[in-house]
Amino acid sequence: MSRTEDAVMSKLTLKTEGETHIVVTRRFAAKPESVYRAHTDPALLQRWLLGPEGWTMPVCISEARPGGKIRYEWTHEKRGSFYLTGEYLELEPYRRIVHVERMHLPDPTPDNTVETRFEADGDGTLMTIRMMLPDAETRRQMLSTGMEHGMEASYVRLEGLL
Amino acid sequence: MPNLDAAFSALSDPTRRAILARLALGEATVMELAKPFEMSQPAVSRHLKVLESAGLIVRRAEGTRRPCRLARPGIATIDAWLDRLRGALETNYDRLDVVLAEAAHETKSETNSENGGTNR
Numbered sequence: 001m002s003r004t005e006d007a008v009m010s011k012l013t014l015k016t017e018g019e020t021h022i023v024v025t026r027r028f029a030a031k032p033e034s035v036y037r038a039h040t041d042p043a044l045l046q047r048w049l050l051g052p053e054g055w056t057m058p059v060c061i062s063e064a065r066p067g068g069k070i071r072y073e074w075t076h077e078k079r080g081s082f083y084l085t086g087e088y089l090e091l092e093p094y095r096r097i098v099h100v101e102r103m104h105l106p107d108p109t110p111d112n113t114v115e116t117r118f119e120a121d122g123d124g125t126l127m128t129i130r131m132m133l134p135d136a137e138t139r140r141q142m143l144s145t146g147m148e149h150g151m152e153a154s155y156v157r158l159e160g161l162l
Numbered sequence: 163m164p165n166l167d168a169a170f171s172a173l174s175d176p177t178r179r180a181i182l183a184r185l186a187l188g189e190a191t192v193m194e195l196a197k198p199f200e201m202s203q204p205a206v207s208r209h210l211k212v213l214e215s216a217g218l219i220v221r222r223a224e225g226t227r228r229p230c231r232l233a234r235p236g237i238a239t240i241d242a243w244l245d246r247l248r249g250a251l252e253t254n255y256d257r258l259d260v261v262l263a264e265a266a267h268e269t270k271s272e273t274n275s276e277n278g279g280t281n282r
Contacts, residue, residue: 012252026255030262038258038265048257051250 024129032118035125036094039116040064050074059083064091070099082106094118169240172216177201178209182232185219189231 013025028035038044042060049072050057059073070086085108086101097116103109114131172178181195196206210230213219217236221228 012248012255014248014251024251026251028255028259028262030266034262034265035258038261044261044265047261048254050254050257052253 022131024131026127027121027124028127029124031123032120032125033094035127036097036118039097040091045072054079064088066090070101089113168216169218169236172212172218173240175209175212178213181206181209181213182218185230185232189229191227191229195230 011027013023015023038048040062041064042062045062046057046060051074055074055076057072057074059071061069061071063069066088068088070088071083073081073083075081082103082105084101084103086099088097088099090096090098095118098113099116100111100113102111112132114129117128117130119126119128173182177199180199184190184195184198192203192206192210195210196203199206210219210221214221214230217233217239219230219236220233221230
């Protein structure tokens with residue numbers, strides 16, 4: 001595969017669905033099993049779910065079973081720390097995860113329900129994340145911390161619009 | 163400084179997003195904007211008022227006409243915010259690409275050594 005095709009394949013898309021949902025898609029050059037594991041195995045999550053440069057995740061709890069707990073703690077040398085808690089609601093191994101999460105900044109943001117799907121796409125995987133839009137207050141808090149990690153996303157695809 | 167919450171609230175409406183898309187092509191009057199949307203001029207005016215108070219468009223007087231255009235600072239504020247979010251996602255997934263490539267490599271070497279074992 002050429003470099004250009006590679007770049008197109010892995011391009012992130014981000015768009016709204018109705019008034020309250022946001023949908024993110026991304027392709028990976030690995031099988032759904034591997035991408036699914038990378039989203040549930042704490043040791044793997046700690047290697048990539050880190051947001052902007054400089055942040056690490058010293059604590060990662062991910063009990064991948066319905067009702068299982070999620071707790072991610074991030075820290076930055078200069079910008080302090082914060083954490084996220086959540087619960088797994090549904091897991092269909094290698095295909096689909098539904099979980100709820102909230103950030104603690106330190107006050108908790110409203111619960112955000114996220115569905116993540118993994119579909120075989122040639123030799124790779126097409127991942128589709130569907131989540132609720134954060135409300136205005138959540139956005140304000142996220143902006144004021146200046147920290148946005150992987151599961152928090154945005155709203156309108158201005159790229160194509162403007 | 164444009165208000166980000168007002169801006170996102172203004173953008174939550176598909177008609178207003180379409181109006182912005184039209185204005186991205188250049189200045190337009192209420193009448194010109196009303197035409198493609200099959201909306202009454204008062205209805206378009208209401209949307210324009212929301213966009214204006216959110217700092218996303220500006221209007222100038224030209225005789226009796228009040229053409230609208232995009233307000234660059236308001237658009238830039240939203241762009242910057244979205245870019246940061248998009249950037250954080252892209253940074254994460256680029257990192258995940260590396261993690262997945264390393265995992266694939268490890269699996270491959272394991273398989274190879276297993277094969278080596280059978281061949282011996």
